[in-house]
Amino acid sequence: MNSIPMSGPDLTSAERAAVMEVMETSQLSIGPKISAFENSFADYLGVGHAVGVNSGTSGLHLTMIAAGVRENALVITSPFSFIASANCILYERGIPIFVDVDPTTGNINPVLVAQAAHDLARGDDSAAYWLPPTVRNQKSVIINPESLVSSLRSLLPIHAFGQPADLDPLLETARAHNLSLVEDACEALGAEYKGRKAGTFGDASVFAFYPNKQMTTGEGGMVVTNRSDWNALFRSLRNQGRDIFDAWLNHTRLGYNYRLDELSAALGLAQMQRLDELLAKRERVAGWYNERLRDEELIEIPFIAPTTTRMSWFVYVVRIKPPASRDMVVHTLAAEGIPSRPYFTPIHLQPFYRDRFGYQRGDFPVTEYLGDVSLALPFSGIMTETQVDRVCERLRTIVNEAV
Numbered sequence: 001m002n003s004i005p006m007s008g009p010d011l012t013s014a015e016r017a018a019v020m021e022v023m024e025t026s027q028l029s030i031g032p033k034i035s036a037f038e039n040s041f042a043d044y045l046g047v048g049h050a051v052g053v054n055s056g057t058s059g060l061h062l063t064m065i066a067a068g069v070r071e072n073a074l075v076i077t078s079p080f081s082f083i084a085s086a087n088c089i090l091y092e093r094g095i096p097i098f099v100d101v102d103p104t105t106g107n108i109n110p111v112l113v114a115q116a117a118h119d120l121a122r123g124d125d126s127a128a129y130w131l132p133p134t135v136r137n138q139k140s141v142i143i144n145p146e147s148l149v150s151s152l153r154s155l156l157p158i159h160a161f162g163q164p165a166d167l168d169p170l171l172e173t174a175r176a177h178n179l180s181l182v183e184d185a186c187e188a189l190g191a192e193y194k195g196r197k198a199g200t201f202g203d204a205s206v207f208a209f210y211p212n213k214q215m216t217t218g219e220g221g222m223v224v225t226n227r228s229d230w231n232a233l234f235r236s237l238r239n240q241g242r243d244i245f246d247a248w249l250n251h252t253r254l255g256y257n258y259r260l261d262e263l264s265a266a267l268g269l270a271q272m273q274r275l276d277e278l279l280a281k282r283e284r285v286a287g288w289y290n291e292r293l294r295d296e297e298l299i300e301i302p303f304i305a306p307t308t309t310r311m312s313w314f315v316y317v318v319r320i321k322p323p324a325s326r327d328m329v330v331h332t333l334a335a336e337g338i339p340s341r342p343y344f345t346p347i348h349l350q351p352f353y354r355d356r357f358g359y360q361r362g363d364f365p366v367t368e369y370l371g372d373v374s375l376a377l378p379f380s381g382i383m384t385e386t387q388v389d390r391v392c393e394r395l396r397t398i399v400n401e402a403v
Protein backbone atom coordinates (compact mmCIF):
# COMPACT_ATOMS: atom_id res chain seq x y z
CA MET A 1 0.00 0.00 0.00
CA ASN A 2 1.19 3.54 -0.77
CA SER A 3 2.75 5.36 2.12
CA ILE A 4 1.18 8.62 3.23
CA PRO A 5 3.47 11.67 3.48
CA MET A 6 3.81 13.33 6.90
CA SER A 7 3.27 16.75 5.32
CA GLY A 8 3.63 18.46 1.98
CA PRO A 9 3.47 21.86 0.31
CA ASP A 10 0.41 22.90 -1.68
CA LEU A 11 1.86 24.25 -4.94
CA THR A 12 0.22 25.08 -8.27
CA SER A 13 1.30 26.33 -11.68
CA ALA A 14 0.97 29.88 -10.28
CA GLU A 15 3.84 29.27 -7.84
CA ARG A 16 5.95 27.58 -10.52
CA ALA A 17 5.38 30.48 -12.94
CA ALA A 18 6.28 33.02 -10.23
CA VAL A 19 9.61 31.33 -9.55
CA MET A 20 10.32 30.92 -13.27
CA GLU A 21 9.67 34.62 -13.81
CA VAL A 22 12.53 35.43 -11.42
CA MET A 23 14.72 32.85 -13.17
CA GLU A 24 14.27 34.82 -16.39
CA THR A 25 15.77 37.92 -14.75
CA SER A 26 19.25 38.32 -13.38
CA GLN A 27 18.06 39.65 -10.03
CA LEU A 28 18.08 36.69 -7.68
CA SER A 29 18.49 38.63 -4.44
CA ILE A 30 17.59 42.10 -3.05
CA GLY A 31 15.03 42.88 -5.73
CA PRO A 32 11.37 43.71 -6.19
CA LYS A 33 9.95 40.36 -5.05
CA ILE A 34 11.09 40.65 -1.44
CA SER A 35 9.51 44.10 -1.13
CA ALA A 36 6.27 42.91 -2.75
CA PHE A 37 6.16 39.87 -0.48
CA GLU A 38 6.82 41.99 2.62
CA ASN A 39 4.11 44.50 1.65
CA SER A 40 1.58 41.79 0.99
CA PHE A 41 2.39 40.12 4.33
CA ALA A 42 2.18 43.39 6.30
CA ASP A 43 -1.18 44.17 4.62
CA TYR A 44 -2.56 40.73 5.44
CA LEU A 45 -1.73 41.10 9.13
CA GLY A 46 -2.43 44.82 9.31
CA VAL A 47 0.99 45.64 10.79
CA GLY A 48 3.37 48.47 10.03
CA HIS A 49 6.39 46.49 8.90
CA ALA A 50 7.27 43.01 7.64
CA VAL A 51 10.90 42.02 7.15
CA GLY A 52 11.69 38.87 5.16
CA VAL A 53 14.42 36.60 6.50
CA ASN A 54 15.83 33.25 5.48
CA SER A 55 14.21 31.22 8.29
CA GLY A 56 11.96 31.49 11.31
CA THR A 57 15.01 30.76 13.46
CA SER A 58 16.99 33.70 12.09
CA GLY A 59 13.93 35.91 12.59
CA LEU A 60 13.70 34.84 16.23
CA HIS A 61 17.40 35.58 16.67
CA LEU A 62 16.89 39.13 15.40
CA THR A 63 14.01 39.73 17.80
CA MET A 64 16.18 38.70 20.73
CA ILE A 65 18.83 41.22 19.68
CA ALA A 66 16.15 43.93 19.40
CA ALA A 67 14.82 42.97 22.84
CA GLY A 68 18.25 43.70 24.28
CA VAL A 69 19.13 40.11 25.16
CA ARG A 70 22.80 39.81 26.06
CA GLU A 71 24.91 37.71 28.43
CA ASN A 72 22.76 36.44 31.34
CA ALA A 73 19.66 38.33 30.22
CA LEU A 74 16.49 36.44 31.11
CA VAL A 75 13.62 35.64 28.76
CA ILE A 76 10.50 33.83 29.96
CA THR A 77 9.39 31.17 27.49
CA SER A 78 7.84 27.71 27.11
CA PRO A 79 9.63 24.34 27.20
CA PHE A 80 6.82 22.84 25.07
CA SER A 81 7.96 24.11 21.69
CA PHE A 82 10.24 23.55 18.74
CA ILE A 83 13.80 24.06 19.95
CA ALA A 84 14.49 27.25 17.97
CA SER A 85 12.28 29.33 20.29
CA ALA A 86 14.71 28.70 23.15
CA ASN A 87 17.92 28.49 21.11
CA CYS A 88 17.44 32.07 19.86
CA ILE A 89 17.94 33.27 23.46
CA LEU A 90 21.16 31.27 23.75
CA TYR A 91 22.55 32.79 20.53
CA GLU A 92 22.84 36.06 22.50
CA ARG A 93 24.09 34.23 25.61
CA GLY A 94 20.84 34.89 27.45
CA ILE A 95 19.09 32.42 29.74
CA PRO A 96 15.66 30.95 28.93
CA ILE A 97 13.39 30.91 31.96
CA PHE A 98 11.03 28.06 31.25
CA VAL A 99 7.60 28.00 32.82
CA ASP A 100 5.18 25.14 32.40
CA VAL A 101 2.20 25.12 30.04
CA ASP A 102 -1.57 24.94 30.19
CA PRO A 103 -2.59 21.28 29.97
CA THR A 104 -5.51 21.99 27.64
CA THR A 105 -3.73 23.91 24.88
CA GLY A 106 -0.03 23.23 25.49
CA ASN A 107 0.56 26.99 25.43
CA ILE A 108 2.52 28.84 28.10
CA ASN A 109 0.60 29.22 31.38
CA PRO A 110 0.04 32.96 31.92
CA VAL A 111 -0.44 32.58 35.68
CA LEU A 112 3.02 31.03 35.99
CA VAL A 113 4.47 33.71 33.71
CA ALA A 114 3.06 36.44 35.97
CA GLN A 115 4.49 34.72 39.03
CA ALA A 116 7.91 34.20 37.45
CA ALA A 117 8.12 37.81 36.24
CA HIS A 118 7.09 39.06 39.66
CA ASP A 119 9.68 36.95 41.51
CA LEU A 120 12.48 37.61 39.03
CA ALA A 121 11.84 41.34 39.07
CA ARG A 122 12.02 41.37 42.87
CA GLY A 123 15.34 39.59 42.72
CA ASP A 124 15.09 38.09 46.19
CA ASP A 125 15.33 34.40 47.10
CA SER A 126 12.06 33.62 45.33
CA ALA A 127 13.76 34.44 42.01
CA ALA A 128 16.11 31.48 42.32
CA TYR A 129 13.22 29.04 41.98
CA TRP A 130 12.68 30.02 38.34
CA LEU A 131 16.31 29.83 37.24
CA PRO A 132 17.70 26.73 35.51
CA PRO A 133 19.44 24.43 38.05
CA THR A 134 23.00 25.16 36.93
CA VAL A 135 22.35 28.92 36.89
CA ARG A 136 20.77 28.83 40.36
CA ASN A 137 24.18 27.96 41.72
CA GLN A 138 25.91 30.90 40.07
CA LYS A 139 25.43 33.28 42.93
CA SER A 140 26.73 36.23 40.95
CA VAL A 141 23.63 36.05 38.76
CA ILE A 142 21.07 35.78 41.52
CA ILE A 143 22.29 37.57 44.62
CA ASN A 144 22.39 41.03 43.16
CA PRO A 145 18.78 42.16 42.87
CA GLU A 146 19.77 45.15 40.78
CA SER A 147 21.35 42.99 38.13
CA LEU A 148 18.32 40.73 38.03
CA VAL A 149 15.88 43.58 37.62
CA SER A 150 17.77 44.70 34.59
CA SER A 151 18.34 41.14 33.33
CA LEU A 152 14.70 40.27 32.75
CA ARG A 153 14.09 41.41 29.20
CA SER A 154 11.26 39.76 27.40
CA LEU A 155 8.38 37.30 27.23
CA LEU A 156 8.49 34.85 24.34
CA PRO A 157 5.22 32.88 24.07
CA ILE A 158 4.76 30.30 21.32
CA HIS A 159 1.46 29.75 19.50
CA ALA A 160 1.78 25.98 19.62
CA PHE A 161 0.34 23.95 16.73
CA GLY A 162 -1.33 27.09 15.32
CA GLN A 163 -3.35 28.03 18.41
CA PRO A 164 -2.66 31.47 19.93
CA ALA A 165 -1.27 31.62 23.45
CA ASP A 166 -3.46 33.42 26.00
CA LEU A 167 -2.12 36.85 25.07
CA ASP A 168 -4.11 39.28 27.24
CA PRO A 169 -2.67 38.23 30.62
CA LEU A 170 0.78 37.90 29.04
CA LEU A 171 0.60 41.47 27.74
CA GLU A 172 -0.50 42.60 31.17
CA THR A 173 2.58 40.98 32.74
CA ALA A 174 4.83 42.51 30.09
CA ARG A 175 3.39 45.96 30.78
CA ALA A 176 3.60 45.56 34.56
CA HIS A 177 7.32 44.81 34.40
CA ASN A 178 8.26 46.90 31.40
CA LEU A 179 9.21 43.87 29.31
CA SER A 180 8.97 43.42 25.57
CA LEU A 181 6.80 40.62 24.23
CA VAL A 182 7.79 38.63 21.15
CA GLU A 183 5.31 36.19 19.64
CA ASP A 184 6.72 33.02 18.13
CA ALA A 185 3.99 32.79 15.50
CA CYS A 186 5.98 30.37 13.32
CA GLU A 187 3.15 27.84 13.52
CA ALA A 188 0.23 30.26 13.53
CA LEU A 189 -0.14 32.25 10.32
CA GLY A 190 -3.83 33.19 10.05
CA ALA A 191 -4.76 32.24 13.62
CA GLU A 192 -6.88 34.69 15.62
CA TYR A 193 -7.02 35.49 19.33
CA LYS A 194 -10.30 37.15 20.38
CA GLY A 195 -10.95 38.22 16.79
CA ARG A 196 -7.49 39.66 16.11
CA LYS A 197 -4.69 38.02 14.15
CA ALA A 198 -1.91 36.30 16.06
CA GLY A 199 1.35 38.07 15.36
CA THR A 200 -0.12 41.56 15.84
CA PHE A 201 0.06 41.75 19.63
CA GLY A 202 3.75 41.76 20.52
CA ASP A 203 6.58 44.23 19.99
CA ALA A 204 7.53 41.82 17.22
CA SER A 205 6.38 38.45 15.91
CA VAL A 206 8.01 35.81 13.80
CA PHE A 207 6.54 33.55 11.11
CA ALA A 208 8.18 30.62 9.32
CA PHE A 209 7.77 29.14 5.86
CA TYR A 210 9.42 25.71 5.89
CA PRO A 211 7.54 23.39 3.47
CA ASN A 212 5.36 21.84 6.18
CA LYS A 213 3.99 25.25 7.17
CA GLN A 214 0.63 26.79 6.19
CA MET A 215 2.47 28.51 3.32
CA THR A 216 6.02 27.98 2.14
CA THR A 217 8.99 29.70 0.55
CA GLY A 218 11.21 26.58 0.78
CA GLU A 219 13.22 28.01 3.65
CA GLY A 220 12.19 31.42 4.92
CA GLY A 221 10.61 33.53 7.59
CA MET A 222 9.09 36.93 8.30
CA VAL A 223 9.54 39.26 11.26
CA VAL A 224 6.73 41.76 11.76
CA THR A 225 6.54 44.79 14.01
CA ASN A 226 4.75 48.10 14.43
CA ARG A 227 7.90 49.66 15.90
CA SER A 228 9.87 51.69 13.37
CA ASP A 229 13.05 51.46 15.48
CA TRP A 230 12.87 47.64 15.46
CA ASN A 231 12.00 47.60 11.75
CA ALA A 232 15.16 49.57 10.91
CA LEU A 233 17.24 47.34 13.18
CA PHE A 234 15.87 44.11 11.63
CA ARG A 235 16.62 45.40 8.12
CA SER A 236 20.16 46.26 9.10
CA LEU A 237 20.85 43.05 11.04
CA ARG A 238 19.61 40.76 8.26
CA ASN A 239 21.82 42.61 5.78
CA GLN A 240 25.29 42.31 7.34
CA GLY A 241 24.75 45.25 9.70
CA ARG A 242 24.40 47.81 6.91
CA ASP A 243 22.29 50.82 7.74
CA ILE A 244 19.91 52.09 5.12
CA PHE A 245 22.32 54.71 3.75
CA ASP A 246 25.45 52.59 4.16
CA ALA A 247 27.47 51.77 1.08
CA TRP A 248 27.76 48.06 0.24
CA LEU A 249 30.98 47.67 2.19
CA ASN A 250 30.00 49.82 5.17
CA HIS A 251 28.77 47.94 8.21
CA THR A 252 27.42 50.00 11.07
CA ARG A 253 26.84 47.09 13.47
CA LEU A 254 27.48 43.40 13.81
CA GLY A 255 25.09 41.83 11.33
CA TYR A 256 24.22 38.60 9.60
CA ASN A 257 23.28 37.39 6.18
CA TYR A 258 19.69 36.44 6.95
CA ARG A 259 18.27 37.75 3.66
CA LEU A 260 15.46 35.99 1.83
CA ASP A 261 16.32 35.56 -1.86
CA GLU A 262 14.07 36.62 -4.75
CA LEU A 263 13.11 33.08 -5.79
CA SER A 264 11.83 32.33 -2.30
CA ALA A 265 10.11 35.69 -2.05
CA ALA A 266 8.35 35.14 -5.39
CA LEU A 267 7.14 31.76 -4.17
CA GLY A 268 5.98 33.37 -0.92
CA LEU A 269 4.10 36.08 -2.76
CA ALA A 270 2.30 33.53 -4.92
CA GLN A 271 1.39 31.52 -1.81
CA MET A 272 0.13 34.67 -0.07
CA GLN A 273 -2.27 35.18 -2.96
CA ARG A 274 -3.72 31.75 -2.20
CA LEU A 275 -3.47 32.00 1.59
CA ASP A 276 -7.20 31.93 2.34
CA GLU A 277 -7.55 28.84 0.18
CA LEU A 278 -4.49 27.19 1.79
CA LEU A 279 -5.86 27.77 5.29
CA ALA A 280 -9.36 26.60 4.36
CA LYS A 281 -8.00 23.36 2.89
CA ARG A 282 -6.09 22.61 6.08
CA GLU A 283 -9.18 23.36 8.15
CA ARG A 284 -11.15 20.90 6.04
CA VAL A 285 -8.59 18.14 6.63
CA ALA A 286 -8.58 18.86 10.39
CA GLY A 287 -12.39 18.61 10.28
CA TRP A 288 -12.17 15.15 8.68
CA TYR A 289 -9.85 14.03 11.47
CA ASN A 290 -12.09 15.56 14.16
CA GLU A 291 -15.18 13.81 12.81
CA ARG A 292 -13.50 10.42 12.76
CA LEU A 293 -11.66 10.58 16.09
CA ARG A 294 -13.84 12.65 18.40
CA ASP A 295 -15.68 9.70 19.96
CA GLU A 296 -12.63 7.54 20.64
CA GLU A 297 -12.04 6.88 24.31
CA LEU A 298 -8.25 6.53 24.12
CA ILE A 299 -7.65 9.29 21.58
CA GLU A 300 -8.07 12.92 22.57
CA ILE A 301 -8.56 15.35 19.69
CA PRO A 302 -7.12 18.92 19.83
CA PHE A 303 -8.72 21.28 22.33
CA ILE A 304 -9.58 24.71 20.97
CA ALA A 305 -9.68 27.42 23.65
CA PRO A 306 -12.61 29.88 23.70
CA THR A 307 -10.10 32.71 23.10
CA THR A 308 -9.08 31.08 19.80
CA THR A 309 -11.54 32.64 17.41
CA ARG A 310 -9.65 31.11 14.51
CA MET A 311 -7.39 28.09 14.68
CA SER A 312 -4.72 27.96 12.00
CA TRP A 313 -4.06 24.27 11.49
CA PHE A 314 -0.31 23.75 11.28
CA VAL A 315 -0.30 20.17 12.54
CA TYR A 316 -2.98 17.77 13.70
CA VAL A 317 -1.89 16.51 17.12
CA VAL A 318 -3.86 14.00 19.16
CA ARG A 319 -3.13 12.60 22.61
CA ILE A 320 -2.91 8.88 23.07
CA LYS A 321 -4.23 8.08 26.51
CA PRO A 322 -3.02 5.27 28.76
CA PRO A 323 -3.20 2.32 28.84
CA ALA A 324 -2.48 2.77 25.10
CA SER A 325 1.11 3.80 24.44
CA ARG A 326 1.98 6.66 22.12
CA ASP A 327 5.37 5.18 21.22
CA MET A 328 3.87 1.80 20.37
CA VAL A 329 1.38 3.59 18.11
CA VAL A 330 4.21 5.43 16.31
CA HIS A 331 6.03 2.16 15.60
CA THR A 332 3.00 0.20 14.53
CA LEU A 333 1.75 2.94 12.22
CA ALA A 334 5.24 3.30 10.70
CA ALA A 335 5.35 -0.41 9.91
CA GLU A 336 2.19 0.12 7.86
CA GLY A 337 3.58 3.08 5.91
CA ILE A 338 1.88 5.74 8.02
CA PRO A 339 4.32 8.26 9.51
CA SER A 340 3.55 10.07 12.77
CA ARG A 341 5.71 12.02 15.20
CA PRO A 342 5.93 12.68 18.92
CA TYR A 343 5.36 16.44 18.97
CA PHE A 344 6.88 18.26 20.81
CA THR A 345 9.76 16.63 22.63
CA PRO A 346 10.21 18.97 25.63
CA ILE A 347 13.08 21.39 25.11
CA HIS A 348 14.42 21.11 28.66
CA LEU A 349 14.92 17.36 28.15
CA GLN A 350 16.95 17.73 24.96
CA PRO A 351 20.52 16.54 25.59
CA PHE A 352 22.06 19.96 25.15
CA TYR A 353 19.67 21.62 27.61
CA ARG A 354 20.14 18.86 30.19
CA ASP A 355 23.93 19.28 29.92
CA ARG A 356 24.08 23.03 30.02
CA PHE A 357 21.28 23.78 32.46
CA GLY A 358 20.99 20.61 34.56
CA TYR A 359 17.35 19.92 33.77
CA GLN A 360 15.78 16.57 34.59
CA ARG A 361 12.51 14.80 34.14
CA GLY A 362 10.07 16.15 36.70
CA ASP A 363 11.04 19.81 36.22
CA PHE A 364 8.02 20.70 34.04
CA PRO A 365 5.40 17.99 34.61
CA VAL A 366 2.66 19.28 32.28
CA THR A 367 5.08 19.72 29.40
CA GLU A 368 6.47 16.25 30.05
CA TYR A 369 3.02 14.69 30.15
CA LEU A 370 2.15 16.33 26.84
CA GLY A 371 5.53 15.27 25.43
CA ASP A 372 4.70 11.67 26.36
CA VAL A 373 1.21 11.47 24.89
CA SER A 374 1.16 13.90 21.94
CA LEU A 375 1.18 12.46 18.46
CA ALA A 376 1.23 14.46 15.22
CA LEU A 377 -0.59 12.60 12.48
CA PRO A 378 0.09 13.04 8.74
CA PHE A 379 -1.28 16.43 7.85
CA SER A 380 -1.36 18.92 4.99
CA GLY A 381 -3.83 20.84 2.90
CA ILE A 382 -3.40 18.39 0.02
CA MET A 383 -4.29 15.32 2.03
CA THR A 384 -7.31 13.45 0.69
CA GLU A 385 -10.28 12.24 2.69
CA THR A 386 -9.34 8.69 1.72
CA GLN A 387 -5.90 9.16 3.28
CA VAL A 388 -7.43 10.57 6.46
CA ASP A 389 -9.81 7.59 6.53
CA ARG A 390 -6.93 5.17 6.30
CA VAL A 391 -4.91 6.88 9.05
CA CYS A 392 -7.92 7.02 11.39
CA GLU A 393 -9.00 3.46 10.72
CA ARG A 394 -5.51 2.11 11.45
CA LEU A 395 -5.02 4.39 14.45
CA ARG A 396 -8.31 3.34 16.03
CA THR A 397 -7.57 -0.33 15.55
CA ILE A 398 -4.02 -0.13 16.91
CA VAL A 399 -5.02 1.87 19.98
CA ASN A 400 -7.97 -0.36 20.84
CA GLU A 401 -6.10 -3.63 20.22
CA ALA A 402 -3.41 -2.52 22.66
CA VAL A 403 -5.79 -2.43 25.59
Ligand SMILES: Cc1ncc(COP(=O)(O)O)c(C=O)c1O
Nearest residue numbers: 055056057082084186208209210
Ligand atom coordinates in the same frame (compact mmCIF):
# COMPACT_ATOMS: atom_id res chain seq x y z
C1 LIG B 1 7.41 27.12 17.10
C2 LIG B 1 8.49 27.25 16.07
N1 LIG B 1 9.45 28.18 16.23
C3 LIG B 1 10.45 28.33 15.35
C4 LIG B 1 10.55 27.55 14.23
C5 LIG B 1 11.72 27.73 13.32
O1 LIG B 1 11.42 28.00 12.01
P1 LIG B 1 12.47 27.61 10.84
O2 LIG B 1 12.42 26.13 10.70
O3 LIG B 1 11.96 28.35 9.65
O4 LIG B 1 13.81 28.10 11.26
C6 LIG B 1 9.58 26.58 13.99
C7 LIG B 1 9.67 25.71 12.80
O5 LIG B 1 9.25 24.61 12.71
C8 LIG B 1 8.53 26.40 14.94
O6 LIG B 1 7.60 25.45 14.78
